[in-house]
Amino acid sequence: MNRLILGVDAGNHKAKVVGPFGIDSFKTNICDWFERDVEEVFGRDDMEFEINGRKGFAGSIAEHEDQFGDGTMYGDSKAHEDTKIRVLLAINRYLERYCPHFTDIALVTGQPIKRHKQAEKDAISSMLIGIHEIKVNGKTRVINIEKVGVAPEGSGAIWSCPQDGIIKIIDIGSGTVNVVSIVDRKLINTASTTFNFGVETVNNKDDLGTIARGIIRNTTKLKWNKNDKVLICGGIAEGIAPHLIEHYHNAEILVPELVRGNGVTKLHPVFANAVGFYALAEGAFG
Secondary structure (H helix, E strand, C coil), rough: CCCEEEEEECCCCCCEEEEEEEEEEEECCCCECCCCCCCCCCCCCCEEEEEEEEEECCCCCHHHHHHCCCCCCCCCCCCHHHHHHHHHHHHHHHHHHHCCCCCCCEEEECCCCCHCHHHHHHHHHHHHCEEEEEEEEEEEEEEEEEEEEEEECCCCHHHHHCCCCCEEEEEEECCCCEEEEECCCEECCCHHHHECCCCCCCCCCCCHHHHHHHHHHHHHHHCCCCCEEEEEEECCCHHHHHHHCCCCEEEEEECCEEEECCCEEEECCCEEEEEEEEHHHHHHCC
């Protein structure tokens, strides 16, 4: 194995990374660097980085120290510099944890369905492909990203537990909700979209019933039927599922399955996109 293949879900709240050696996750908060008088430790994912001349903090430290909010860029597109930093930090963490001898990478990452346009995908690919020298927590590493695929979020999750037939997916993130209609593993554009709200952007993120009703109201505009088979994924899938099932009676939690060798590991539904992206990357670049 000369090239490491990964699936990277560079979410607004947490990044999820899946590869041949296992999984990783970390907070994706980012803030600008400043000299600290007292160097507190906020979490195991604290990172001080320098990438392409930009110095900053990432992870739990950025969540607490950012002077402009929570250190996260929300929106319905991932074609921006913060995504590049998140992906490079995700790769670096994976290499540090599992396989520090790799330098060459091929990956699939995601873009919300609403902005899954060729120009947006090309922008994400072009900013990631190439040789990157990064410095994290005082250690310099060269990462060579050779191949990049950009899959639609939500839709990519079907490949974490492939199945045929007519399936709807509700992928609930921190900044967006991707809702997907799939027929025999093919996306139906007219019944799929991205809602520009998420768990971290509503007034009360603990009020899962209200979030669920917002999702239900908007999916009925797409002519979803209450008897459809619906798979729910994302970090709050387990908590919000009972509220969604009140309307979508055949809804259930999507449990991603990571296949490695002859073994299968069932993961939390927050990893559904990352596992699906990894499966797509294996198919495209393996």
